[in-house]
Amino acid sequence: MKPGWSAASIRVRLTTWYTVVLFLMMVLYAAATFVAVRHEFFEQFDDQVHDDFESAEAQLERTPSGQVAWIGEPHHDSEEEGDRAADVWSTSGRQIYRSRPSVTLPPIAQRTSPAPPRYETVEAGGQRWRTLTGASAVAGDPIILRVGRSEERLRTQLWEVLVVLVLGLPLVVALAGVGGYALARQALAPIGHLALEARRITADRLHQRVSVPNQHDEIGRLAAVINDTLARLESSFDQLRRFTADASHELRTPLAVIRGIGEVGLGETRTAAEYQEAIGSMLEEVDRLTTLVDTLLRLSHGDAGTVRLSREPVDLGQLVREAASSLTILAEERQQSIQIDAAEGTMATVDRLVLREAITNLLHNAIKYSPSESAIEIRIRADRYQAIVEIRDHGPGIAAADRARIFDRFFRLDEARSRDKGGTGLGLAIVKWAVETHGGQIAVDEHPAGGSVFRITLPLGSKIHATGGLT
């Protein structure tokens, strides 16, 4: 394809295709019409020649002198008669009558008699004649009669039909082309409009949307798709913006602390204990930064999809018990109990370390936010397709509005409190990543009796016992 062609607008290409196809169809149609008309004309013409033959038979007579004579109307009185001719031949091949001296039809070649009537087109006097030759008899004597009609008028008529068809065709196609172009332009105009509108929406103006003139037609659906994409883009941009702002805050705060402590420490001479205190404090912030950077790097590995899971069949109950036992000491400090209610043999094919870390994080949160002497309840059950791990705490719960955002990076329910408790604000983001990278889902709900329920749903790898639910 020529570059010029692919560069042409859809409008031009559409019209060109349309016109070419229409032209070809019209040519076919005209050719078929002409062939049919011509066939019909010639058939009718032959009928007329046949009629001439019959009337000629009736009008021939033998004169007393033994000549053959025409007794009907003379041939030459009407305009039409000039186109006609007839002659009579004896069976021995001698011409015995001729209607038109001005036109001489070629001699008859065939003389065998009786022969079936035969149509022939012959050349005479610069014209084509359609003739019918057949056996007949005049007063009992066998003769051969030939009648002829000039095809001249017929051919003129056919020529006229052809001229109309050939001249009319380009005109019709040209008109259709112009009409097609106008239609295409009209139909495609909204797309140009849409493109113009979409181009005006830049990263700074992502809240804008393109207008949807009619949501049910193709253009409307296209506009809706564009708007949908814009909405997602806007939300990604928002998320990124928020993340960048949060990350800067989280990274710069420890840096500011370290800097401040260093500057104050060097400001005037202090005691050894004060220096130790200052350095220790700086190291604590370094620790916080290290954890933060590690976690951020892990999340970005997760985003890039470069984390490889080493999956194996794991008994979820056992996994949860491992996670719980490592945190028991924290629960004990607050006189909390961790109750695990696990359906036997709930197996899932997971990366043990990754999933255990997720569950550990959730449990740690539950311990952190539940009051002393309360219970943290974990239920593990499975149906045919998925395993469900529910972790219920007796904490203050999470407002409905925050539940969707709680897994966002750096989202915090209570800024000051969380930071004091040493969290990075990324714990739940890691949990969400860990669960989703296993093809699972995580959600949080409020328990009717108070507290939050975190629910992890994992696709089942294999199942050892068909427990059919919680026992």
Place this chain on the structure above:
Amino acid sequence: MRVLVVEDERKLSQVLTKALESERYDVVTAQSGDDGFERATTEAFDVVVLDLMLPGRGGLDILKQLRQRHVHTPVLILTARDGVDDRVLGLDLGADDYLVKPFALSELLARLRALLRRGRPAGALLLEAADLKLDVAARRAVRAGRLLDLTTREFELLEYLLRHHGRLVSREMLARDVWKEPRRATPLDNVIDVQMTRLRRKVDGDGNPRLLHTVRGVGFVLREDEP
């Protein structure tokens, strides 16, 4: 003990030198890969600390060449990348251990001690510090003549601290070596702190002089009390 430190970052190199010299190592530094390779092949060292990201000849390259030339000095690699692939590649090429930046100096020192100890018996089965005595085989801990009632985890923690007697132990080291967790995480830090508080109550309670100290921002140390 002679240590070769191949590290191009000047400040880090200085800090490592100071830390190692205070542990009475004889430290030689190399600022570039080529220099490091030159020294490692021409001089004798007990251990090499090798950064992987170096100008000129990279750390992995040096490691490969050393092993090809049958220089079997133990090598500890330092890397900023903690991807499993980098780690495995380094160990495959003949590194003896690795540390991911930023690391605690106490951990680096502990790893070097472990590398130098290699091939020798794992350590005494009877440990003591001041009036604290630990019988590792019998799992018995005695302080000032009194038997301590320790949980398994507490015993392992105390044993680890005793084996690093007088030296700083970071939370990373405890997480990896005592809790056997490959990754350090916030929940585990809290667990370590609580566990340490409980252990201290049992070991240092009853008016005994303090043995277990928290060093702010670094970790813990077991030593006879002299501030």
